[in-house]
Amino acid sequence: MASIRQILRCARRVGQIQESGAKVLNRSVKCASTQAQQKIIEDENGKKIFRSPHGHVAPLDMLVQDYVWRNIDKHHNQPALVCAVTGRKYTYSETRDASNYIARSLLNMGLKKGDVVALITPNYPESILAFLGMLEANLVITTVNPYYTRDEIKRQLVSSGVKAVITVAEIAQTALEASRGTLAPGAPFVVIEDGTGPIPEGTVPFKDLITRGKTLSPIKNLQISPSDLAVLPYSSGTTGLPKGVMLTHTNLVSNMEMIDRTANGEMWQPATNEYQEVVPLILPFFHIFGMNVIVLPRLEAGTQIITVPKFTPEIFLSVLQNHRSSGLFLVPPILMFLNASPYVKREYLESMHHAICGAAPLAETDVERFYQKFQMDSNSLKFCQGYGLTETSPAVCLDKKGLKPGSIGQNIAGCEIRLVDPITNEDIASPGRTGEIWVRGPHVMKGYLNNESATREVMVENGWLKTGDIAYYDEDFYFFVTDRLKELIKVKGFQVAPAELESCLRMHPDVMEAAVIGVPDERCGEVPKAFIVLKKGSKANEEDIKNFVKGKVSDYKELQGGVTFVDNIPKSPSGKILRTQLKHEYK
Numbered sequence: 001m002a003s004i005r006q007i008l009r010c011a012r013r014v015g016q017i018q019e020s021g022a023k024v025l026n027r028s029v030k031c032a033s034t035q036a037q038q039k040i041i042e043d044e045n046g047k048k049i050f051r052s053p054h055g056h057v058a059p060l061d062m063l064v065q066d067y068v069w070r071n072i073d074k075h076h077n078q079p080a081l082v083c084a085v086t087g088r089k090y091t092y093s094e095t096r097d098a099s100n101y102i103a104r105s106l107l108n109m110g111l112k113k114g115d116v117v118a119l120i121t122p123n124y125p126e127s128i129l130a131f132l133g134m135l136e137a138n139l140v141i142t143t144v145n146p147y148y149t150r151d152e153i154k155r156q157l158v159s160s161g162v163k164a165v166i167t168v169a170e171i172a173q174t175a176l177e178a179s180r181g182t183l184a185p186g187a188p189f190v191v192i193e194d195g196t197g198p199i200p201e202g203t204v205p206f207k208d209l210i211t212r213g214k215t216l217s218p219i220k221n222l223q224i225s226p227s228d229l230a231v232l233p234y235s236s237g238t239t240g241l242p243k244g245v246m247l248t249h250t251n252l253v254s255n256m257e258m259i260d261r262t263a264n265g266e267m268w269q270p271a272t273n274e275y276q277e278v279v280p281l282i283l284p285f286f287h288i289f290g291m292n293v294i295v296l297p298r299l300e301a302g303t304q305i306i307t308v309p310k311f312t313p314e315i316f317l318s319v320l321q322n323h324r325s326s327g328l329f330l331v332p333p334i335l336m337f338l339n340a341s342p343y344v345k346r347e348y349l350e351s352m353h354h355a356i357c358g359a360a361p362l363a364e365t366d367v368e369r370f371y372q373k374f375q376m377d378s379n380s381l382k383f384c385q386g387y388g389l390t391e392t393s394p395a396v397c398l399d400k401k402g403l404k405p406g407s408i409g410q411n412i413a414g415c416e417i418r419l420v421d422p423i424t425n426e427d428i429a430s431p432g433r434t435g436e437i438w439v440r441g442p443h444v445m446k447g448y449l450n451n452e453s454a455t456r457e458v459m460v461e462n463g464w465l466k467t468g469d470i471a472y473y474d475e476d477f478y479f480f481v482t483d484r485l486k487e488l489i490k491v492k493g494f495q496v497a498p499a500e501l502e503s504c505l506r507m508h509p510d511v512m513e514a515a516v517i518g519v520p521d522e523r524c525g526e527v528p529k530a531f532i533v534l535k536k537g538s539k540a541n542e543e544d545i546k547n548f549v550k551g552k553v554s555d556y557k558e559l560q561g562g563v564t565f566v567d568n569i570p571k572s573p574s575g576k577i578l579r580t581q582l583k584h585e586y587k
Contacts, residue, residue: 078425100219102133108162109204141230142244143286151178190206196389218460241503289358289388306319382401385408398557414441415443490524498579509535510534511533517582527559
């Protein structure tokens with residue numbers, strides 16, 4: 001074991017000496033080969049804080065669009081966005097110019113600083129152009145799941161107070177119906193021509209934003225601050241219905257920089273005139289993972305992004321076959337597809353060096369099955385896991401080396417963590433003991449839109465955010481998530497709020513009470529299961545209940561876990577559904 005003097009000398013070499021007044025609790029941690037050292041410090045209030053082994057990152061005083069374009073001169077002629085279905089392509093110069101023209105047009109249409117615009121689109125190049133253009137116009141973007149039902153879309157439009165909508169032809173009619181009574185008369189309703197059919201009469205073709213923008217005067221004197229709200233994605237948080245998560249330019253830029261400092265050139269290479277990384281965008285751009293872990297930081301590095309509007313085996317196989325992808329961002333069901341499909345060939349994967357999994361835990365057995373099937377190992381393709389949440393923009397932890405399957409890695413540069421016993425509220429500072437992850441850093445959200453009570457529940461003293469996730473750490477300070485305090489269900493990485501389904505179920509004429517939990521599913525991770533108390537004399541059966549939900553919610557929210565009829569729903573004295581008890585009874 002290294003002496004204290006040796007450890008301190010090693011720590012000084014990487015700038016990891018604790019701030020004055022902070023007490024080191026564990027000095028016996030050996031310096032890793034990367035010269036990074038993990039520590040737990042004790043603050044003036046006795047809180048046990050895990051400092052990142054990757055160093056400190058101060059909040060960057062920079063706008064998202066400025067961060068994305070800061071190195072464009074090095075790769076301006078390289079392809080930036082390529083549509084996997086149509087082959088439409090934009091170079092970096094074309095992407096930069098188009099986003100500026102879009103910003104001019106949106107402002108010319110009467111939108112002003114701080115207005116919220118809904119982006120309801122699958123992964124197309126134009127979705128990203130629209131997003132960047134809205135940022136440049138200092139508008140706030142609320143990204144909406146394009147496969148939501150009309151009522152689900154309408155709920156988010158109303159909650160966020162949108163002033164305009166940008167969508168695609170395929171779902172334009174649904175979005176129009178959702179916006180009726182929500183958008184002001186004459187409000188901009190823009191439709192991207194996706195090739196699926198004509199756009200509705202009276203709507204604005206997306207291409208007009210670019211062509212008209214070229215003729216408009218450059219934007220001048222638009223006062224934009226990094227502290228301004230940039231995006232408003234929706235998350236269920238630790239409980240309840242989806243809520244607008246207020247993320248500023250500082251939040252997003254800080255998280256991109258924190259990940260970059262953590263990766264430290266070991267995962268991705270910046271583009272040059274001779275080299276460019278190629279990454280398929282399979283995960284949805286409307287989700288914070290797709291937005292701020294894949295698209296925006298990869299654009300900053302000059303990566304060629306292949307946009308995949310919808311995951312189908314045919315499209316995915318075509319992307320693997322026709323584009324020599326250098327990396328892959330995925331969720332567990334995609335890995336399971338690679339393992340199961342007889343059509344995926346080893347040569348499709350040979351150009352890849354990393355596969356990064358997020359949104360849901362990746363099983364070690366699935367990784368091993370992949371290596372066995374394709375006769376590969378971690379030296380040729382590393383599987384790395386990360387962890388985050390919408391409220392943290394999103395990344396909190398990353399295992400960049402892929403050495404510990406099942407681990408979410410260590411906290412990224414500039415991110416502080418505490419493990420807090422949810423019962424005693426005491427900090428945990430010993431390996432193997434579980435506690436709730438609390439997070440602090442410049443990437444933590446501003447709060448929930450128009451919901452101070454929900455904000456107060458998760459954001460506590462001194463800037464700490466309670467994640468609702470239970471974890472422990474090992475002797476190497478790698479974290480492992482074991483459970484969730486939060487109520488939300490994760491279906492293929494997508495959030496399902498039990499309260500939303502329960503509200504829907506209570507509309508059934510035969511239902512007196514309803515409770516929904518997530519139950520394990522090999523393919524989806526979890527699926528929703530309902531417990532129903534029927535009204536006296538009712539003869540409704542499981543199929544009646546399942547069919548009632550269909551069409552009212554997105555497909556992944558349907559009750560694939562089944563329906564169980566019970567005499568009563570367990571509740572606390574305050575009337576809160578005891579989901580943990582229901583889960584134990586189900587098991």
